[in-house]
Amino acid sequence: MMQPTRVIDFVDAVAVYNDYPALAGVTFSVDRQEIVLLQGPNGAGKTTLLRACAGLIPVVRGSAHVLGVDIAIDRESIRERVGLLGHQNGLFAELTIAENVDFWSTVVGATRAERDAAMQRMSIDGKLANRRVSELSAGQKRRCALACLVVRRAEIWLLDEPHAGLDAKGRDEIDLILKEAASAGATIVVASHEVERAQQLASRTVSLVAGHVRGVS
Amino acid sequence: MMQPTRVIDFVDAVAVYNDYPALAGVTFSVDRQEIVLLQGPNGAGKTTLLRACAGLIPVVRGSAHVLGVDIAIDRESIRERVGLLGHQNGLFAELTIAENVDFWSTVVGATRAERDAAMQRMSIDGKLANRRVSELSAGQKRRCALACLVVRRAEIWLLDEPHAGLDAKGRDEIDLILKEAASAGATIVVASHEVERAQQLASRTVSLVAGHVRGVS
Amino acid sequence: MTMSVSRIAQAVAVKDLRIELRSRIVTNQVLPFSGLVMVMFAFALDSDDVLQGVAGGLVWLATIFSLFILVQRSFAIEVSDGALDSLRVAGVNPQGIFLGKSISLFVQLIALEVVLLLTAVVLYRVSLGGAGLVLLVTCVVSATAGLAFVGTLYGGLTAGARGRETLLPLLLLPVVAPVLISATRATEAAFTSNGVTVSEGWPWVAVLAVFAAVFGLGGLLSFGSLIEE
Amino acid sequence: MTMSVSRIAQAVAVKDLRIELRSRIVTNQVLPFSGLVMVMFAFALDSDDVLQGVAGGLVWLATIFSLFILVQRSFAIEVSDGALDSLRVAGVNPQGIFLGKSISLFVQLIALEVVLLLTAVVLYRVSLGGAGLVLLVTCVVSATAGLAFVGTLYGGLTAGARGRETLLPLLLLPVVAPVLISATRATEAAFTSNGVTVSEGWPWVAVLAVFAAVFGLGGLLSFGSLIEE
Amino acid sequence: MTTTELPAIKGVGTQATRLYGVLALVALGWVFVGGLFFTPEDVVQGDAVRIMYVHVPTAWTAYLAFIVTGVASACWLLGKKHSMGFDRVAGASAEVGVAFMALTLISGSLWGRITWGTFWVWDPRLTTTAFLFVTYLGYLAVRGLGGSPQQRARRSSVVALLAVLEIPLVHFSVVLWRSLHQEASVLSPDGDIKMDGIMLFTLLFGVFGFSVLFAWLVSHRQRIMAMHDAQRASALEVAMVDRLQEASS
Numbered sequence A, B: 001m002m003q004p005t006r007v008i009d010f011v012d013a014v015a016v017y018n019d020y021p022a023l024a025g026v027t028f029s030v031d032r033q034e035i036v037l038l039q040g041p042n043g044a045g046k047t048t049l050l051r052a053c054a055g056l057i058p059v060v061r062g063s064a065h066v067l068g069v070d071i072a073i074d075r076e077s078i079r080e081r082v083g084l085l086g087h088q089n090g091l092f093a094e095l096t097i098a099e100n101v102d103f104w105s106t107v108v109g110a111t112r113a114e115r116d117a118a119m120q121r122m123s124i125d126g127k128l129a130n131r132r133v134s135e136l137s138a139g140q141k142r143r144c145a146l147a148c149l150v151v152r153r154a155e156i157w158l159l160d161e162p163h164a165g166l167d168a169k170g171r172d173e174i175d176l177i178l179k180e181a182a183s184a185g186a187t188i189v190v191a192s193h194e195v196e197r198a199q200q201l202a203s204r205t206v207s208l209v210a211g212h213v214r215g216v217s
Numbered sequence C, D: 001m002t003m004s005v006s007r008i009a010q011a012v013a014v015k016d017l018r019i020e021l022r023s024r025i026v027t028n029q030v031l032p033f034s035g036l037v038m039v040m041f042a043f044a045l046d047s048d049d050v051l052q053g054v055a056g057g058l059v060w061l062a063t064i065f066s067l068f069i070l071v072q073r074s075f076a077i078e079v080s081d082g083a084l085d086s087l088r089v090a091g092v093n094p095q096g097i098f099l100g101k102s103i104s105l106f107v108q109l110i111a112l113e114v115v116l117l118l119t120a121v122v123l124y125r126v127s128l129g130g131a132g133l134v135l136l137v138t139c140v141v142s143a144t145a146g147l148a149f150v151g152t153l154y155g156g157l158t159a160g161a162r163g164r165e166t167l168l169p170l171l172l173l174p175v176v177a178p179v180l181i182s183a184t185r186a187t188e189a190a191f192t193s194n195g196v197t198v199s200e201g202w203p204w205v206a207v208l209a210v211f212a213a214v215f216g217l218g219g220l221l222s223f224g225s226l227i228e229e
Numbered sequence E: 001m002t003t004t005e006l007p008a009i010k011g012v013g014t015q016a017t018r019l020y021g022v023l024a025l026v027a028l029g030w031v032f033v034g035g036l037f038f039t040p041e042d043v044v045q046g047d048a049v050r051i052m053y054v055h056v057p058t059a060w061t062a063y064l065a066f067i068v069t070g071v072a073s074a075c076w077l078l079g080k081k082h083s084m085g086f087d088r089v090a091g092a093s094a095e096v097g098v099a100f101m102a103l104t105l106i107s108g109s110l111w112g113r114i115t116w117g118t119f120w121v122w123d124p125r126l127t128t129t130a131f132l133f134v135t136y137l138g139y140l141a142v143r144g145l146g147g148s149p150q151q152r153a154r155r156s157s158v159v160a161l162l163a164v165l166e167i168p169l170v171h172f173s174v175v176l177w178r179s180l181h182q183e184a185s186v187l188s189p190d191g192d193i194k195m196d197g198i199m200l201f202t203l204l205f206g207v208f209g210f211s212v213l214f215a216w217l218v219s220h221r222q223r224i225m226a227m228h229d230a231q232r233a234s235a236l237e238v239a240m241v242d243r244l245q246e247a248s249s
């Protein structure tokens, strides 16, 4: 496996919804083990950029490379190595937390121990783990989704407002998890409106405005 | 119309989902024109308490009065005077923002001017107003939901994580709207995990833990 | 300020119909679907003689299957993002909601039936006289009003329930059976198929009118408590 | 680590079936619904002679209507909270997803058909010999496999699209028509109704097998690109 | 705000399409004149047989159109570059095919009204034709689902490849089930043709004429779609400028 330092590399990338350019020429790159914060007003294109990095939305102009692969040509090969937590949780409401995390462990080939560790990291105790997702509070669902993400041990983590809905303890937990993952070799992009908290976490902040990069700091 | 100072008054209130006591005896009261922050870890019962105040979830034990009315007996009569913004936005995805706000204006009998003012307060300009909700970003949807709430001019505003998903400007806007509403006579209860921001706004903080009130400050 | 029932009904109906116009579900999808249902029945039965006799029945069966889809969609709009909750909290008059949603269902169903009936007239070679036409129109209007009311009533009942997609047809099917039978008989009379005369159709229309009245009234009285948690 | 197709298929099927067991949609709602559809037909046809001849057809019609509901539900699970997106991002093998969802549909459909066929045998007084039974079982298995494959294929195609609830039946209906016809004929042969002999049923089973093979293969090859944005 | 230059439009005709157009006109002109005046009445059907010169060619051209859709879809799928040109041809061809199939259905019903005394019977050929028609309506509905052009092409090409398999079902339905409808008499398996010379000639001219008309329609439609895409691209250009202004304000 090649190990490029530049893990995400977008040059003048354009992504559209019908004819609306949600990304109108974004040049954006992330190096291995970085934690980058995406910031910007509502509708700036943060979610779109994350989904484009995950290969969920095609980049129609400009170039976009992830892990050295041009995702306009080949989105499949990088997929297993990317994990995304979007605005939605992606959970199965009729299953319990444990069953959801189990399902993900099976499809991505994680061990029992990894599964238990992921739940523990998000403070999901045995009692909570056996409750159905449909019976949880908003924050509890978000915790479950984060546990499903952790179990994937992706190389690139893309998180869309991971803090939203979590309580103070949950926010600290996820920040710690991200820091540890980065130091273990993962690359992390976080979109967030909790700018102060996220800036403490991130090594760099990229500001998006109206589909353009306004500034990097 | 009677004008009790104690607008919300819960004594030992219990609310259940199936057999799970999400509120396990909550004593909680709010006076007219107060802004109260509900705070607590995930699953503490904040959402449940707000929904109980709105009469969406019955209080099965203890007593619960809103605007002087026992909501165990009569939930209808207070309804028009209460406005709730929940975790969900309650929007019609196929309609534009303007049409959503219009619909609400019609059913609650607000004027054109009030409608325009509400949208302007949430910085929804003409171009954005004519886009369909299904084509909006998460934060833009939240703005639309807030505009629909503002147009209602309720006596009691119940807001469940109003800041989630909004950008910095949106947060300031909604805080200002709430302050103005309170000084104009409204009573406001906000559940939020943005404790610092919300504490600046609120005159009092109520902490919930596991369905009980842990402390008031 | 409490808004009048009719204002609310109008706002709800306009909203629903506008959403329908945007998504064009009825014209592009439900209509071909119900056309196909008719073809499918015909194919399964595979006998020309039977078909001519049951043309009216097929139209109403197809309408009822489309009713399930339309009702489900009508309430999916309300619950998918919690709009119904907001309406309840706001104390929007439930009678207004009931009427508004019934009106929009009525309009959509009528549009559908006109096309289906025309198809039946052409495909199954049925004849239609002046007296038959009057009977047919009265029958369609009263049957559709009944279907719209009962659909809205049960749609509200199951709104938000889990497994709503499947529970709804199960609940509706037995209830609309009288409509199916009466409307079929009245339509047959209008078409004078199976040797029935037009005048034999009017008692069935009376049944349909009673049905519409019962569920219209029932809905007005109970809708508020049905959508309550 | 890439997981094998069969591991993924198994995980998906187990998940879907577990969700079904939890919500009991098939047993509590689809089954009564399709039973009602059969009763409804009886009402619409209103003739005992016709019914005995078309018992086989009715079973398969009811199955196909239930297929629409089951497929829709099967994909509603995946898209309602964006789980399908997560699966795609994670690069979970789409062939595994296709097979898994087909298996779970197959199991649910078979359960349904067994009950419907038993009902038909009892209600419509059809006879079933030993040779007929062998034919019937083969027919049910191959027809159901075809339905499960085609349902999953088109379910994936429309997953996430707006107006999905209504587009799905429109797309599925003409495609499953051959299954309806062939399975009906084979079932009639198995029941020896309308004077057909059992041996006349086997060519129809062959058609069903070809259908299942085409859509099984088509699904395996195309499912990945269908669920892609 | 800048206005982006749209390519000047002088119609979508080319030398080739004009040639097709003329050819189609001539051939269909003959079918009209010959079909109505020069060909004899049928012994059994009388003048009604003249409907055949529209009915059969439109049916076959619709088949042709659907096969073209299938082939173009296969080319799109298998091609390395996934050229959108193939997708446009597939879509245009399906649209024309649906129109022609509608003509078959209409002319067939009229013919049926005269010879069988009814617009419609539940005959295998007729029913399978109706299914084929609806299948391609579904295909067009899938094309209209929205999403990116690539997604549309992917989805619709799969549907096209599955749908084209229905054509043999329609063609052989008369053999598979005993049918009221005419058996394959022109394209019969045994190869000998039982038809009056001038009738056959006119029929073949009709087939030729409708096929050329098909080619003419598809090439125009396809180019209109290409222009539409180009227009969308320039609309995107405008929207990009808007976005940039929004960003810098």
Ligand code: HEM
Pocket (backbone or CB within 6 Å): E052, E055, E056, E059, E060, E104, E105, E106, E107, E108, E109, E110, E111, E112, E113, E115, E116, E119, E120, E125, E126, E129, E130, E170, E171, E172, E181, E182, E183, E184, E185, E186, E187, E188
């Ligand atoms: C709505 C009614 C009808 C439909 C949908 C219909 C459909 C078709 C189709 C799809 C074909 C092409 C068959 C193939 O080659 O695969 C065809 C061919 C033909 N049809 Fe019809 N048809 C209808 C009514 C009639 C009637 C009433 C007649 C005459 C009595 C007729 C006579 C023919 C003949 C002579 C051919 C050419 C047969 C051959 O050589 O293959 N059709 N029709």
Ligand SMILES: Nc1ncnc2c1ncn2[C@@H]1O[C@H](COP(=O)(O)OP(=O)(O)OP(=O)(O)O)[C@@H](O)[C@H]1O
Pocket (backbone or CB within 6 Å): A134, A135, A136, A137, A138, A139, A140, A165, A167, B017, B018, B020, B021, B022, B040, B041, B042, B043, B044, B045, B046, B047, B048, B049
């Ligand atoms: N539909 C439901 N069925 C059963 N239990 C539920 C349901 N909704 C919530 N609960 C449970 O009730 C408790 C209170 O939930 P509630 O949503 O009020 O919490 P919350 O304080 O709003 O949490 P959060 O900060 O995560 O939004 C939780 O333990 C939750 O698991």
Ligand SMILES: Nc1ncnc2c1ncn2[C@@H]1O[C@H](COP(=O)(O)OP(=O)(O)OP(=O)(O)O)[C@@H](O)[C@H]1O
Pocket (backbone or CB within 6 Å): A017, A018, A020, A021, A022, A040, A041, A042, A043, A044, A045, A046, A047, A048, A049, B134, B135, B136, B137, B138, B139, B140, B165, B167
């Ligand atoms: N499905 C869609 N169809 C059309 N336009 C869309 C769609 N989703 C988003 N957009 C538009 O694309 C732009 C970028 O949206 P995006 O969701 O990426 O913003 P964001 O930065 O994540 O905003 P937020 O902070 O509100 O989540 C917005 O202007 C939005 O209106």
Ligand SMILES: [Mg+2]
Pocket (backbone or CB within 6 Å): A046, A047, A048, A087, A160, B137, B138, B139
């Ligand atoms: Mg976003």
Ligand SMILES: [Mg+2]
Pocket (backbone or CB within 6 Å): A137, A138, A139, B046, B047, B048, B087, B160
């Ligand atoms: Mg909550």
